[in-house]
Amino acid sequence: MSITEQYLLDTYRARQHGEPAPPAPGAHDWQVVREWRDYRRFRAVLAERPARGRMRRALAHWLHPAR
Template sequence: MGRVNATQQHLLDLHRAAGLSQPAPPPPGRHDRSVLRDLYRRLRRPGASSGPGTPSGPGTPSPSGV
């Protein structure tokens, strides 16, 4: 068999699960939205983009308090 796309693979998995009396697998892409949302939240977390060596802005105390 050649390459199959996600829909074809899902149909094969459905057929296999039905033949084995197992529950149907979730459709492809079902959890994409939650995965992308979690990734976005992780990247947008406060302080995630500012690392060591980032200059402090005016009026912001330095870590040493001086």
């Protein structure tokens, strides 16, 4: 059974029972990507690895504002 078929079956069952419909497949993909990125950054901090990208620039600006 494909993802779409399972979604349609779940939607049908929810409607029959008067429950809210489940979220569509892929509705939260970007949220998952952001959470995964944040988790990687958090693990890097715990492992005492240096910050990269925007975080590094923000820290550099905060620590050395005269630059």
